[in-house]
Every structure is written in structure tokens, then in C-alpha cells.
Amino acid sequence: MEIADIKKEKYTIVEIAGRLDTTNYQELETNLQEKLDAGARNLILDCTNLEYVSSSGLRVFLMFLKKIKGLNGKFFVCSMQDEIKEIFKISGFTSIFDIYENRDQAEAAM
Amino acid sequence: MKNKGLGFKLALYIVTATVVIVGVILWINYYNSKKVLVKNMEEQADDLARATVNKIEGELETVSKIPENEAKVFENFNISKEQLNRYIQMIVTENPEIFGSCVAFEPYQYFPDSLYYAPYCYRKDDSIVCENLGNDSYQYFYWDWYQIPAVLNKPVWSEPYFDEGGGNILMCTYSVPFYRKNSNQKELHGIVTVDISLEWLDKLVSSIKLFETGYAYLISSNGSIVTHPNDKFEMHQTIFSIAEEYDKPHLREVGREMLAGKSGFTEYSSVYTNKDGYMYYYPLSVTGWSLGVIFPKDELFADLYKLNRSLLLIGIIGIVALLTLIIIISKRITKPLSRLARITQDIGGGDFEVNLPATVSNDEIGQLTRSIDHMQVELKQYMQSLKATTAAKERIESELKIAHDIQQGIIPKIFPPFPEREDVDLYAILDPARDVGGDLYDFFFIDDYKLCFAIGDVSGKGVPASLFMAITRTLLRAKATKGAKVENIVKSMNMELCQGNENSMFVTFFIGIIDLQSGVVEYCNAGHNYPYLLRSDCRMEILEKTHGTPLGIFEDIDYQSDSIRLEKRDNLVLYTDGVPEAMDIDDKAYGDERLKELLKKHCRKSPDQITNEMLYDVKHYVADAQQSDDITILSLTYFLKK
Numbered sequence: 001m002e003i004a005d006i007k008k009e010k011y012t013i014v015e016i017a018g019r020l021d022t023t024n025y026q027e028l029e030t031n032l033q034e035k036l037d038a039g040a041r042n043l044i045l046d047c048t049n050l051e052y053v054s055s056s057g058l059r060v061f062l063m064f065l066k067k068i069k070g071l072n073g074k075f076f077v078c079s080m081q082d083e084i085k086e087i088f089k090i091s092g093f094t095s096i097f098d099i100y101e102n103r104d105q106a107e108a109a110m
Numbered sequence: 111m112k113n114k115g116l117g118f119k120l121a122l123y124i125v126t127a128t129v130v131i132v133g134v135i136l137w138i139n140y141y142n143s144k145k146v147l148v149k150n151m152e153e154q155a156d157d158l159a160r161a162t163v164n165k166i167e168g169e170l171e172t173v174s175k176i177p178e179n180e181a182k183v184f185e186n187f188n189i190s191k192e193q194l195n196r197y198i199q200m201i202v203t204e205n206p207e208i209f210g211s212c213v214a215f216e217p218y219q220y221f222p223d224s225l226y227y228a229p230y231c232y233r234k235d236d237s238i239v240c241e242n243l244g245n246d247s248y249q250y251f252y253w254d255w256y257q258i259p260a261v262l263n264k265p266v267w268s269e270p271y272f273d274e275g276g277g278n279i280l281m282c283t284y285s286v287p288f289y290r291k292n293s294n295q296k297e298l299h300g301i302v303t304v305d306i307s308l309e310w311l312d313k314l315v316s317s318i319k320l321f322e323t324g325y326a327y328l329i330s331s332n333g334s335i336v337t338h339p340n341d342k343f344e345m346h347q348t349i350f351s352i353a354e355e356y357d358k359p360h361l362r363e364v365g366r367e368m369l370a371g372k373s374g375f376t377e378y379s380s381v382y383t384n385k386d387g388y389m390y391y392y393p394l395s396v397t398g399w400s401l402g403v404i405f406p407k408d409e410l411f412a413d414l415y416k417l418n419r420s421l422l423l424i425g426i427i428g429i430v431a432l433l434t435l436i437i438i439i440s441k442r443i444t445k446p447l448s449r450l451a452r453i454t455q456d457i458g459g460g461d462f463e464v465n466l467p468a469t470v471s472n473d474e475i476g477q478l479t480r481s482i483d484h485m486q487v488e489l490k491q492y493m494q495s496l497k498a499t500t501a502a503k504e505r506i507e508s509e510l511k512i513a514h515d516i517q518q519g520i521i522p523k524i525f526p527p528f529p530e531r532e533d534v535d536l537y538a539i540l541d542p543a544r545d546v547g548g549d550l551y552d553f554f555f556i557d558d559y560k561l562c563f564a565i566g567d568v569s570g571k572g573v574p575a576s577l578f579m580a581i582t583r584t585l586l587r588a589k590a591t592k593g594a595k596v597e598n599i600v601k602s603m604n605m606e607l608c609q610g611n612e613n614s615m616f617v618t619f620f621i622g623i624i625d626l627q628s629g630v631v632e633y634c635n636a637g638h639n640y641p642y643l644l645r646s647d648c649r650m651e652i653l654e655k656t657h658g659t660p661l662g663i664f665e666d667i668d669y670q671s672d673s674i675r676l677e678k679r680d681n682l683v684l685y686t687d688g689v690p691e692a693m694d695i696d697d698k699a700y701g702d703e704r705l706k707e708l709l710k711k712h713c714r715k716s717p718d719q720i721t722n723e724m725l726y727d728v729k730h731y732v733a734d735a736q737q738s739d740d741i742t743i744l745s746l747t748y749f750l751k752k
Contacts, residue, residue, distance in 0.1 A: 019697070021738070022571055052699075054739070055618070055687065059569035062663055063614035091618055091637035092659040 003031050011042035011110050017049035020057035029060045041073030044106045048079040078106040117440030132425040143414050152375050155390035159403045162318050167396045174284050177302040181288035198231045202238050209307040214250050215300035232277045255283040256301050267397040269330050280308040312337045321409035323383045331398035340382050356381045368400035446475050462490040510545040517546050533626045537717035538744040547740035548575025549686050550583050562590045564621040565744050567686040578615045596621050596634040597671040607662035616662040629676040634669050636661050646679035648713040678750040688741035692728045695735040717745035
């Protein structure tokens, strides 16, 4: 898994690529926690190149969704591949996350 | 060599190198000394031969003066027979170096009536005997000593010969012709001779002393051996016949040089002493003879050999001393090394209390000793910490093993679970990826005809997940009471699980309650994988409904539910994502399509067969890759009650 940041004025876009599973979910957890600690409040998770996400990965998504909401921030997810969409759909996450088809839409919503 | 000690190797290398160096020094010394020695000897030989030749020539010259003087007397004076005899006798008496002397006259010249007249005096025993040489059996004017000077008209030294009928010994004769004037013509009147015995020449030549076995020899102008320490060579051999007999072509070359009146120095192996040596040759101008001087190599170089021998001895003693020294030094060096090797072995064997020898020196041995000491301390500490770690790990492992047993114990494990019932059959498997897992399944009767069954998957794995799983399962048993609706069971479970869930753990959960009288299943899916329904005619339906998010996320969620009716022999298959997401070695997922195909293939089989076929196929697919997630499967077949 690779994580890349694009910092904008009011939010940060986090690009996640590869597989997010039990072996590396802590990496993402640490990365996002550091952003929150540094004062970031608005995040867009760009999943264009995210190939797989396990339940451990979903837990990280969920954890930061809750944390950011608790801080009155915005946590958007965009550009999910069909497989990821399916996982979100089955687990019922579609209803609790703010999901956008592409990054432009997510940025517009920010 | 590989197994020899350091000391041996050190000694071998140094001694080998030293032997080579000493050898080279000895050889260079020998070579140079020999060169100098040979040069000196050549000069010495030259001097010696020249002196010898001078001495011989001096003697021969003295000898040759005698007949020359006599000839002058006989050319000018007529001497009576008695006077002549006395004269000759006096000559022989006065000159001890000559053997005999003769005055031989031409036929009828001294006495007109006598063919022969040649008074001859020579030594016999210790006195001097005089006689007339000429008679019919000794016609002297046919002998070389007479004929050659007569023909050549000049004094001649004869080749050595045996004077049979004359002196009866081996001799050489110097013949001087004398003449009388007859009507202004010079006519040969006779020949005056002096004889020298080869014995005398021999003594002269052999007085030249050359080391122990060195010697000199004389050859005549045609190569005959005049004197030689080997008497057999005298008279009977020439230098060329010896060269022939002993197959020495080099000697033939030397002979030619000698006859040509040249002097020279050459290496030569003596046929007489059978020793290698050098030969120096020098001509005698008076007689046309040549002197050869032989120096034996071994005696010549005796001093050199002796010197080299003592040098060699010194070298050997030096090397032995060096060897002893090396052995002592290397023992001193390798002794602590061997001890350290033994100690290291002991340490390797697990004894960390070995006492190391006290180090005083700061050399490599000292450094090594300190390093080993340090290593021992480090190893000891490491072993202690490893022991502690291992103990801790073992404790955790044994605790995990217990946790595993407990976890396996809280899910129903007895199959078939309801052997007395004919309306339902059920089978389930939970295969954790680690000792303990986050998957769960459960089934139990709420009342006589209502069977509750559930499957769940906690996010993550291991101990945290297993604890969350145990709570979930406990909540399920607490909430699924008689008359409770599935959506309400799920809702209240969710509320409880959200309490104090700091880590945002969640569990995907599917619960169904089947009324075995009607076959109707009421179910609620909280974010779990869609179950498959295999109809008895092998049609496949997917319960593609999600009634809410997984449990543990948000407290205030309302869940819905659905219902479906099972017919006779319909089979419901529930599973966790460990099945479709099982990875092979190339990280490719098992997938829903493969699962569907497999289920269709085994659609008429019993729950335990279907379950085991699924597990087997997944394991087969994963093969050597590590199992990445817990795998849980639950299969239920409904038989319509009669």
C-alpha cells in the first residue's frame, strides 16, 4: 500500500493505492492520526488506485469518520473502484460515508 | 596441511624461505669462488707449465750443447781411436744428465777398411761401458737417430725409441751431423749423438708436483707419449691413439693444438686418474715437443668444497636454530590461541562462566581475549533476555492456546447438532487464521420450532477480535429470546456493542430465525456477506440485502429485516469474507464466481459435505500461501416437516 498527500488550503487529499488489509492498516491509521494531530480537519480519501480493503481497513475508515465528525470536520471518500464499492455496499457503509464518484465532486463538496 | 597447526605452518614457510635463501647464497658464493679459483689456477698453471718447460728446455739445451761442441771438434780434428774412446767416456762421465754418447762415422770414413765405426759409451749399473755399435746386426746408419739428421743435414731430436742392440733402454737421442771438406765440398762425416733416457726425462717431468693426483706428461712432435706417470703409455701410445681408445674427441682436438705448438687451457677428464680436471699445455720449442699438465678438480676445489661444506653446516645449524626458535615462539603464540579456542568451544556449548586468562598484553591475543570475554558477557545477557522472552512467549502461547480452546468451546461443536430432528440439518466450521479469531457462528433453538442461527465477522483478527467476538456471541444469546424479532435483536446488540468501543471495532453480522413448521426464515443482515440459497433443484438465489451497518459503529441505528421461505431440501449457505477473499500465493482472491460454481456443483449434498467441500476447495486454492483471514462456513438444509 502507498499513501500520498495533496495538501490544499482547507483540506487534504489522501491518495491510497494498492491493498489495505491486516498487514498494513496501522500504517494508514498512524498516517491519518498524524494529520489530525497536526490540525487537519477535512480529508478526502481518494481510492482511485485502492484495489482491496479488508475489514481491518474498513475499521480505520470508520474510526476516522467518527473522529473527524466529532471534531466537526469533513471526511469524504471518492473514486472507488467497483470491488471497493461492493464491499462498502455489502457492509452497509454506503449509507454512513459521504461517497463521491470523483475527486472534483468531492472537492466541490468541500 | 589443512589440519596442521599455525606453528607448523609458520615453521614450514619460514624454514622453506630460509633454505632457499641460504641455498642461493651458497651457490653464488660457490660459483664466484670457483670462477676466481679457476682464473687463479689458470695463471698458476701457466706459470707452472712455463717454468717446467723452461726447466726441461734448459736441461735439454745443456744436453744439446754437448754433441754440438763434439761435432765442431770432429769436423776440425782427427782423433785417434783411443783418444776418441776416452773423450766420449769423459763426456758421459762429466754430464750426469746424459745416458750415453756416440760418435758414429759414415761407412769407411774412420777406418778405410771398416764399414762400421761408432764408439759408444753409456751408463750400465754404476759404471760407464764403451763399445763399438756397428756390426751386421746393428747397422746404425739405418736407424732414425742417424738417418734423419743425415738426410735433413741438421741436428734432430729423435722420437723416443727402444735402443735394442745399443743402450737397450727407452731413450731419446739428439743427433748432430758433422762434416769434412772434400775438394771444397762439404761431405757428411758422421753423427754425434747424446742419449737421454726416458727415465731421466720422467724424473724431470714428474718432479713437477701438482696437488695429490695432478701430473704432467710430454708428447713428442708426432704425438707419441714421451713421459707419462703411466709407463704403459710411453712409446706405445700417441695422444691420438689414447683419444681413440677412450673415445675422447676433445683430446684429439687438444693433441692437434699441442702439435701445432700452441698453448692453452681446457677442461679435461683424465683417463689415467679418472678424475675431472683441467689441462694446461705448452710447447717445448727446442724439441718441438709439448708439455701437458693436468690439475684434478676435486683437489683444486678442495678448499672451496671445504669452505662450502662449513658454510652449509653453519647454514644447517642456523636453520635448525631458527626452526627451534620458531617452534618456541609459535608455541608461545598459539598456546593462548588454542586455549581461547577451547574456551570459545565451551562458551559455544553454553557455559558462560568460563574464566578467561588474564590479559596483560595489548597485542592481537589480548584483543581476542577481551573480545571473547566481552562476547561471553553479551551472550550471557542475551541468553538471559532470550530465556525471559521465550518464557514470556511461551506463556502468551499457552494463554493463546487456552483462549483458542475457550473460543472454540463457546461455539457449538457437536455435529450433527440435532440428531433427533428430521426437519433440519446443520453443519458449521470455524477455521481461525491465528490461534484465536474474530469470526463467529452460533445456532440454538428459541422454542420448539424456531431455530436461531447467526454468523459474524469482527474487523481485524487475533485477541482483540476474539474478545469482541465473545461479547457479540454472549449478547446474541442474551437478546435472542422467545418472540424477539431479528431486527430488534440486532439493534439491541448494536447498542450494547457501541458502548465504550473506543477502537471502533465492528462486527458484520447475519442472523436468521427459521420457523421449521413453515420454512420461513426471517433474517437481518448487518453488513455481512450475502448468503446463498441453494434450491433443491440447484437454482441459486442470493440474499442480496443489507439491513444496516455492521454492529458497533453507531448506536442509534434502526435495522430492517426480510423473510424468505425455504422449501424441502433447500440449503442456505452462510460464510465470512475469509472464503471469497482467500488469497493464493499471487495475492489473487478466491472470488464469488468460483464459490458459486462450487456450490452449484455440490448443491444436493448434505450440509457437512457442502461445508467441507468449500473449506477443502479454499485450502486447495490457497495452497502454500499463508491463510490471511478466518474462514467460517455455516450450512443449513431444511426438510419439510411431515
